Amino acid sequence: MIKLMLVDDHEVVRMGLVSLFELYPNFKVVGQASTEEEAVSKAMELKPDLIIMDVKLAILGQAKHNNGISACREIKEILPDTKIIMLSSFADDELIYESILAGASGYLLKGVDSKELITSIEKAAQGKAILDPDITDKVFKSMRKISKQHIILNELTNQEKEVLKLLSLGKSNKEIALEMVLSEKTIRNYVSQILAKLEVSNRFEAANYAVKNKLFDFDKDMS
Known part of the structure; x- marks a missing residue:
């Protein structure tokens, strides 16, 4: 028997799930919640095996936030x-x-097929990770992109990373040299090495690559 708790700020969604699980004798809904606070409180009290949690839960008088994720973490x-x-x-x-x-x-x-939902719950209860088929490819593509970014950053030395960051902020070799207390010749050498490692033709392509792939937190650097 898998003890379930349902967390969603729409009662009609919770009731629909309750009706579905009543068709399966190996599932038992032991509790429901509609807010982050209620979810945490009831989880501590009921200790369910598995919780189905809405990502965005309503807060009275406020727009929805990702507090389902906060509840999950807690x-x-x-x-x-x-x-x-x-x-x-x-x-x-x-x-x-x-x-x-x-x-x-x-x-x-939420558009997942009911049979897929049941199968996913059973797999999750066994300790397996579950992703909706419609987003699996998207997630893996993003993960490969992040992995590539990490590989590129690991190939750059600390000095090269700093030069690339400043270059991406639109600074000239002279300005970078002054900021890093190095000669312009040294900066030019660093730029050449960066272009080779990124496999791009010029500094503008390098800057565009860094910005497009979010290699640095530029908002923080410019604040």
């Missing part, structure tokens, strides 16, 4: 063995990564 800190599947209407990269980092066992879209 519950996993208290009940590390409880599995949590995030259920969302949004196939958003950031939400998926935040959910995984918060400790979720899976991320499914």
Whole structure:
């Protein structure tokens, strides 16, 4: 018997899930919640095997936030063995990564087929990671992109990283040399090495590559 808890700010969604799970004798819904606070409180009280958690929960008088993810993180800190599947209407990269980092066992879209949902719950209860088929390719592409970014950054020396960052902020070789207290000739050599490692033709392509692939936190550097 898998004890389930449902967390969604729409009662009709929760009731629909309850009706579905009543068709399966190996599932039992032991509790429901509609807010982050209620979810954490009831999880501590009921200690379910698995929680189906909406990513965005309403807060009275406010716009929806990603507090389902916050609830997931808090519950996993208290009940590390409880599995949590995030259920969302949004196939958003950031939400998926935040959910995984918060400790979720899976991320499914609300349009998921009922049989797929049941299978996913059974797999998650066994400790397996679950991703909606419609977002799996998207996630892996993003993961490969992130992996490539890490490889590139690891190939650059600390000095080259600093030169690339300043170059990407639109600074000239002279300005970079002054800031790093190095000669312009040294900076030119660094730029040549950076172009070779990034496999680009000029400094503008290098800057565009760094910005496009978010190699640095430029907002923080310019604040």
